[in-house]
Amino acid sequence: MSKFSTLDKYVSKQGQYELLPFRFESLDCDDVVLTNFVGEFVIFKRDKLDEVVQKRLLPTDETYSILRSRHFIKEASDTASIQLLGLKIRTKYSNIRNFTNLHLFVVSLRCDHSCQYCQVSRQSENKAAFDMTEETADRALKIVFRSPNPAIKIEFQGGEPLLNFDLIRYVVHKAKKINEVEKRDLQFVITTTLSLITDEILDFCKDHKIFLSSSLDGPEDLHNRNRPRPGKDSYTRFVEGLQKARDKLGYDSVSALMTTSPASLTKVRDIIDEYLKHDLDGIFLRHLSPYGFAIKTKSYDAYNVDRWLEFYREGLDYIVELNKQGVRFTEHFASLLLTKMFTSNDPGFVDLMNPSGAGVSAVVFNYDGDVYASDESRMLREMGDTTFKIGNLHANTYEEIFTSEVLLNALEDSFTMSAPMCTDCAFEPWCGAEPVFHHSIFGDVLGRKPESEFCKRIMGVVRHLLNKMQTDPEVKEIFMRWVNKC
Amino acid sequence: MKLEIDETIYCLEAVQKAAYRFIDRLTIMITKDDDKLVCEVNAVTGTEAQFDANVANFKRELLDQQLRKQIKDETEPARNLILAYAFSRTGLQG
Numbered sequence: 001m002s003k004f005s006t007l008d009k010y011v012s013k014q015g016q017y018e019l020l021p022f023r024f025e026s027l028d029c030d031d032v033v034l035t036n037f038v039g040e041f042v043i044f045k046r047d048k049l050d051e052v053v054q055k056r057l058l059p060t061d062e063t064y065s066i067l068r069s070r071h072f073i074k075e076a077s078d079t080a081s082i083q084l085l086g087l088k089i090r091t092k093y094s095n096i097r098n099f100t101n102l103h104l105f106v107v108s109l110r111c112d113h114s115c116q117y118c119q120v121s122r123q124s125e126n127k128a129a130f131d132m133t134e135e136t137a138d139r140a141l142k143i144v145f146r147s148p149n150p151a152i153k154i155e156f157q158g159g160e161p162l163l164n165f166d167l168i169r170y171v172v173h174k175a176k177k178i179n180e181v182e183k184r185d186l187q188f189v190i191t192t193t194l195s196l197i198t199d200e201i202l203d204f205c206k207d208h209k210i211f212l213s214s215s216l217d218g219p220e221d222l223h224n225r226n227r228p229r230p231g232k233d234s235y236t237r238f239v240e241g242l243q244k245a246r247d248k249l250g251y252d253s254v255s256a257l258m259t260t261s262p263a264s265l266t267k268v269r270d271i272i273d274e275y276l277k278h279d280l281d282g283i284f285l286r287h288l289s290p291y292g293f294a295i296k297t298k299s300y301d302a303y304n305v306d307r308w309l310e311f312y313r314e315g316l317d318y319i320v321e322l323n324k325q326g327v328r329f330t331e332h333f334a335s336l337l338l339t340k341m342f343t344s345n346d347p348g349f350v351d352l353m354n355p356s357g358a359g360v361s362a363v364v365f366n367y368d369g370d371v372y373a374s375d376e377s378r379m380l381r382e383m384g385d386t387t388f389k390i391g392n393l394h395a396n397t398y399e400e401i402f403t404s405e406v407l408l409n410a411l412e413d414s415f416t417m418s419a420p421m422c423t424d425c426a427f428e429p430w431c432g433a434e435p436v437f438h439h440s441i442f443g444d445v446l447g448r449k450p451e452s453e454f455c456k457r458i459m460g461v462v463r464h465l466l467n468k469m470q471t472d473p474e475v476k477e478i479f480m481r482w483v484n485k486c
Numbered sequence: 487m488k489l490e491i492d493e494t495i496y497c498l499e500a501v502q503k504a505a506y507r508f509i510d511r512l513t514i515m516i517t518k519d520d521d522k523l524v525c526e527v528n529a530v531t532g533t534e535a536q537f538d539a540n541v542a543n544f545k546r547e548l549l550d551q552q553l554r555k556q557i558k559d560e561t562e563p564a565r566n567l568i569l570a571y572a573f574s575r576t577g578l579q580g
Contacts, residue, residue, distance in 0.1 A: 021561040021568070023554070037568065053557060074564075082564060086571030420506055424554050450510040 012059040017073040020081065024049060025426040028467055038088040039340050039429030040070045043470055091344045095361065098149040101348065102362035104375060105140060105171060106157050107132045108164035109367055112195055113229045117261055117288055120159065120382045131164045132367040137171050139393035140365040145178055146398045151185040155213075157364075157375070162196040172208050189213050193227070194241025195234060202248040212245055214238065216256040216278070218264060218271035226261045242278060251279070259286050260311060262303055268315040272322075272329075282330035285315045287457065289376060290440050305453040309460040316464065323478045334465060335482045337458075340430040341465075342483045349432075350374055352458075354416040356433035359390055359407045369393040371401050373410065376436040388436055410435040414445040421449040427462050431455075487541065489525040491548070498523060500551035507547055511540045 024034045032049050035041045044063055051057045052073070057064055067073045074081040095101075109120055109130040144152060154175060156168050172188055179186045188210040197212075205212065217226045220235040227234040245254045256275070258264075264271060268285070275283045287308045303311075312333075319331050339347045350357035359373035369392050372378040377388030388410065391401035401407075414435035416422035422431070437454050438447030449455045469476040491501060498516070501523050505514040511533045515526040527544070529537040 018564070019557060019561050021565040022557065024550075026550070049553075053553060082567050083571055085568045089568065421503075424503060424551075448509055450507055 012064075012075055016059075017055065017057075017068070017075050019053065020071050020074055020085065022072045023424060023426040023428070027463060027470070031470065033426055033466055034072055035426045035429055036071055037085055037429065038092050038344060040088075041341060041426075042066055042070060042072065043466065088344055092346060095346050095348055096355070098151075100147040100359075100361060100363050101149045101151055102153050102155060102350075103140070103144045103147075104155050104157050104362065104364040105132065105137065105161075106159070106364065106367045106378065107137075107161045107167045107171075109159040110163045111159040112163070113160065113193060113227050113234060115227050117226070117259060120379055127164075130159065130367060132167055132365075134167065134170055136365070136367070136369045136393055137167060138174070139369070141171065141175055141178060143363075143365070143371075143393065143398055143401065144175070145182050145184075149184070151187070152179075153187045153189065155189040155191060157191050160193060160196060161190055162192050162201060165201060169204060172204075172210070176208070187211065193234065193238065194245065195229065195237040197241040197245060199244070199248075202245060205245075205253075206248055210249075210253075212249070212254045214242065214254060214256045215258065216274065216280075217258050217261065218267055219274050222261075222263055222267060222271070223274075225263055226259070239278070256280055257284055257286065260288060260303075260308060265303060265307060265311050268311050269318050272315060272318055276322075276327070276329065281328060282332050282335070283315075283319075284332040285312050286333070289379070290437070305456045305460070309457065309464075312461060313464050316468075320468065320475055320478060323481075324474060330482045333461065334479070337430055337462060337465060338479050338483045342480065351434055351437075351454075352430070352432040354428075354431070354433045355411045356414055356435050358388065358410065358436055359402070360411070363390075365393060369395075371396070373407055374436055376440075380436065380440055385440070387439060410439075410445050414438065419446055419449065421455075427459060430462060431458050487527045489527060489541075489545075490519075491523040491525060493518075493521050493523050496523070496548055496552050497555060500548060500555050501525065503554075504544060504547040504551045507551075508540065508544050511536070512544060514544075 020036065022034050022036050024032045026032055026046070027043065030046050031043050032046050033041055033043045034049070042063065048057070048063065052067065057067075057073075064073075068075070068078070071081050071085045106120075108127075110127070111118070144154065154171065156171075161168060168190065175186060175188075188208060189212070190205070190210055191213045194212070194214050204210070215227070216238060217223045223235040223238070224232055242254060242256075256278075258271060272283060287305075288303075316331050316334060319329055322329050336347050336349045336352060339345055340352065346353070348357065348361050350362050353361060357374070358377065362374055364372040364375055364378050366372060366378050366381070370378075370381070370389050371391045371393060372381065373388045373390050380386075380388060388406060390404045390407045411433075414433035416428050416431060416433050419433075422428050425431070433445075434454050435445035438452065439445050441447060441453070447454075465479070469479060501516055505512070505516060505525070508514065511530055513528045513530055517524045517526070527541060529540070533540065
């Protein structure tokens with residue numbers, strides 16, 4: 001006699017389950033995707049959805065145990081299901097409790113480049129007009145260390161921040177001094193084109209473990225076309241700067257970002273090959289934002305979301321093929337979404353947060369002391385729209401800045417769990433509120449989602465990711481590797 | 487075009503939500519006539535060529551929205567319990 005009961009003793013009785021909250025969306029080929037509160041998902045045929053809801057799904061069905069384990073259904077004896085889902089929600093939103101992590105210091109608006117899509121930079125030698133002062137930086141640092149977050153990241157932005165390197169040096173020394181008492185996990189990043197990098201700057205970066213975030217738009221002709229500077233040598237300077245920075249700081253201390261200009265649209269494979277050529281281990285296929293010079297020069301209007309999605313899909317498919325051939329290379333936008341789809345971790349990407357990450361997970365100190373809820377907010381300001389200015393370092397306290405009506409109203413009014421269409425959308429757990437984008441297009445932080453390019457872009461990318469995983473199991477393995485990096 | 491919808495099969499909330507999802511393609515005015523909901527449907531300028539396909543998709547969306555409503559109603563107590571549990575240690579409950 002066996003000490004164990006046979007498997008059939010554990011099989012439930014037909015129709016004995018209850019539904020737990022979930023949402024669904026139709027996909028291609030008569031498939032539907034179901035998501036629960038925290039973004040766990042399952043895909044099957046539409047007929048099966050009706051079976052599930054009408055309680056006709058047999059316990060012997062292959063999806064029954066999946067639905068039960070991912071908390072889409074529960075049996076009367078599953079007393080832990082609700083508690084487990086509650087715990088997962090708590091984990092998912094635990095970052096909110098920590099409040100602001102990323103603090104952007106716009107140390108100068110001056111820049112040696114004049115990029116067609118740049119939102120903010122100035123071709124000016126006037127330091128007094130466009131550089132942050134030590135006094136403003138001191139006030140910003142006081143705000144930084146009021147954040148309860150155990151991890152603090154200070155990112156120096158521009159213009160070209162290296163044009164005000166003395167202030168970067170000042171802020172790093174001062175922040176580290178304050179941190180001797182505060183003992184936070186303190187990190188520094190400089191966002192730079194690398195065109196003005198010197199050995200002296202790199203020595204400083206090495207001494208203080210400063211990470212460099214740079215820009216590479218593609219092959220030399222495309223990069224130089226997108227990023228004009230005197231001498232037309234932006235690409236050469238990037239390549240030389242990258243080499244120097246890697247030699248001094250190590251490979252992992254320098255990354256690159258690209259922006260999709262109209263000229264990029266037919267060159268996604270060339271752009272990816274360029275990243276591979278420089279041994280970069282991934283790319284962020286970014287769209288243009290509807291701010292600043294991108295609007296002024298009509299770059300933003302030069303392609304719509306459908307054309308960008310075509311570009312993105314071609315790029316992602318190429319990257320997947322590379323991975324199948326053994327090349328380890330990640331598409332970072334997909335990776336952010338997949339992290340939300342496959343884990344309970346929130347990657348903390350401002351665009352994909354709800355409540356919005358603007359002013360909560362990130363805040364911007366502009367060169368003149370104005371405080372903005374996000375990088376996009378200060379870009380709007382350069383277009384004359386100060387809607388998301390939440391205070392000024394010289395005039396307002398921490399309390400006044402972070403409880404400003406502007407910020408609280410934007411967070412509340414854009415909250416996706418109560419937004420029309422979002423509230424029923426199965427992709428909502430993976431998406432974000434994006435009040436600044438919607439304000440810039442629609443004049444209100446919510447916008448009309450069916451007309452929203454943001455909504456179309458996220459839906460388009462998510463559908464492509466799901467369809468690729470559904471039609472090719474190897475793709476799912478590749479995606480899982482992107483999410484679970486060693 | 488007018489669509490007459492039996493309110494004993496599709497509730498007002500489902501019809502409103504379906505209409506909202508098509509706001510970029512169809513202009514839909516909803517009125518009530520006894521036990522029927524009447525949708526006056528017009529194409530948004532520039533989408534006239536896809537009008538028939540959009541109306542067909544709108545009808546499918548009605549089914550989805552009614553099903554969503556059914557799931558939402560049935561799972562309301564569980565949803566409240568899960569959220570209450572999730573925030574039970576935050577001190578934010580009223």
